[in-house]
Amino acid sequence: MSRPYHHGALRDALLEQAQALLAEQGLSAVSLRELARRAGVSHSAPERHFSNRQALLDALTVRGFTLLAAAIRQALADHGDRPEDGFRAVARAYVSFALDNAALLELMFSSKAGHHDDAVASAAEDLFALTSGLVGESLGDKATTSVSPLRLVVVSTLQGIADLAAAGRIQPDEIDSVIDEAVSVFIPVLMHRRGQLA
Amino acid sequence: MSRPYHHGALRDALLEQAQALLAEQGLSAVSLRELARRAGVSHSAPERHFSNRQALLDALTVRGFTLLAAAIRQALADHGDRPEDGFRAVARAYVSFALDNAALLELMFSSKAGHHDDAVASAAEDLFALTSGLVGESLGDKATTSVSPLRLVVVSTLQGIADLAAAGRIQPDEIDSVIDEAVSVFIPVLMHRRGQLA
DNA sequence: ACCTGAACACCGTTCAAGT
DNA sequence: ACCTGAACACCGTTCAAGT
Numbered sequence: 001m002s003r004p005y006h007h008g009a010l011r012d013a014l015l016e017q018a019q020a021l022l023a024e025q026g027l028s029a030v031s032l033r034e035l036a037r038r039a040g041v042s043h044s045a046p047e048r049h050f051s052n053r054q055a056l057l058d059a060l061t062v063r064g065f066t067l068l069a070a071a072i073r074q075a076l077a078d079h080g081d082r083p084e085d086g087f088r089a090v091a092r093a094y095v096s097f098a099l100d101n102a103a104l105l106e107l108m109f110s111s112k113a114g115h116h117d118d119a120v121a122s123a124a125e126d127l128f129a130l131t132s133g134l135v136g137e138s139l140g141d142k143a144t145t146s147v148s149p150l151r152l153v154v155v156s157t158l159q160g161i162a163d164l165a166a167a168g169r170i171q172p173d174e175i176d177s178v179i180d181e182a183v184s185v186f187i188p189v190l191m192h193r194r195g196q197l198a
Numbered sequence: 199m200s201r202p203y204h205h206g207a208l209r210d211a212l213l214e215q216a217q218a219l220l221a222e223q224g225l226s227a228v229s230l231r232e233l234a235r236r237a238g239v240s241h242s243a244p245e246r247h248f249s250n251r252q253a254l255l256d257a258l259t260v261r262g263f264t265l266l267a268a269a270i271r272q273a274l275a276d277h278g279d280r281p282e283d284g285f286r287a288v289a290r291a292y293v294s295f296a297l298d299n300a301a302l303l304e305l306m307f308s309s310k311a312g313h314h315d316d317a318v319a320s321a322a323e324d325l326f327a328l329t330s331g332l333v334g335e336s337l338g339d340k341a342t343t344s345v346s347p348l349r350l351v352v353v354s355t356l357q358g359i360a361d362l363a364a365a366g367r368i369q370p371d372e373i374d375s376v377i378d379e380a381v382s383v384f385i386p387v388l389m390h391r392r393g394q395l396a
Numbered sequence: 397a398c399c400t401g402a403a404c405a406c407c408g409t410t411c412a413a414g415t
Numbered sequence: 416a417c418c419t420g421a422a423c424a425c426c427g428t429t430c431a432a433g434t
């Protein structure tokens with residue numbers, strides 16, 4: 001028995017280990033050679049699945065966006081009917097992801113100046129549409145097609161709270177009060193806009 | 199003449215080159231050996247000034263916080279008297295820094311889980327006090343001592359806008375309208391709170 | 397006080413060869 | 416189709432030695 005010549009699911013195993021390594025020891029510790037070692041294959045076996053280190057990091061990034069989007073969808077599905085409940089639930093899911101996956105979040109939002117991967121771009125776009133859709137939902141269908149400045153402000157605030165929480169600038173015991181404050185700032189503005197549109 | 203045995207200002211030269219390399223080719227391109235090459239010294243000369251690569255990155259991070267804080271102070275000094283002018287000027291300075299120094303901003307706000315450098319922590323604290331002080335200024339002296347949730351929401355929004363702009367999720371031509379929207383959301387809230395405190 | 401040069405253990409990437 | 420093993424050029428870090 002032992003391990004067969006073909007690993008069988010090397011690609012998934014590498015990604016799994018990569019996520020763990022990233023969380024435990026940071027981005028610089030995520031090396032193809034170390035991942036190969038942990039998977040029990042030779043140092044050049046990963047090359048079949050990821051043509052270089054960047055390709056592996058891209059796949060990890062896509063995974064991160066997918067996980068975060070799923071967490072946010074779950075939060076939305078579980079929330080109460082009132083707009084402020086949805087907002088609060090999404091903010092909590094976002095921050096919770098940021099605290100549990102700080103290094104992954106950084107990887108997801110690193111700008112990578114000259115870097116353009118289609119799968120990464122589309123996963124990022126999905127998340128962006130989801131969070132900015134929050135605002136559209138509050139405003140009603142009339143406003144869901146345009147990406148208004150207000151949406152971008154709300155998305156920025158969510159992103160900023162998650163960032164500062166992950167960086168420890170917002171302490172764990174302050175998080176709920178900060179989210180509640182954001183809700184109390186934005187909900188009246190959203191309600192007022194909805195009134196104007198009606 | 200030529201280059202003397204002692205470089206004379208190697209530390210500053212290394213930091214200067216490091217900032218340029220970071221902006222041009224990203225964090226992974228910032229190697230001690232490449233910096234030594236560019237400075238015209240042996241590969242182990244930098245070790246006198248930075249005991250390891252992390253120490254150099256820490257120094258670069260401190261530089262970043264100092265530069266950003268200076269830009270924000272300048273913006274505050276140049277602004278009009280009205281609170282919304284101050285807010286707008288700071289937001290623009292923040293975003294402008296983020297666009298010009300995307301990789302440096304990432305380095306500054308990377309969480310570095312187990313990483314604690316006193317100089318970095320104190321530079322970060324200075325910036326944080328400066329941006330959150332914005333809100334205190336609007337609220338009057340009564341509120342400047344406590345870090346209220348509202349301050350943290352405002353700081354988060356500034357940080358989020360800068361992040362999303364640097365990552366290209368907010369397009370350059372959308373930035374001014376997003377900043378104006380943030381001003382129009384927060385200024386009435388700040389004015390209202392000030393009224394309650396008076 | 398500051399810098400050099402050799403040494404060591406790591407890394408990404410490439411490629412002929414094996415199964 | 417998938418994996419191995421050797422090779423190459425890079426890197427951070429250490430340390431005895433030079434100026």
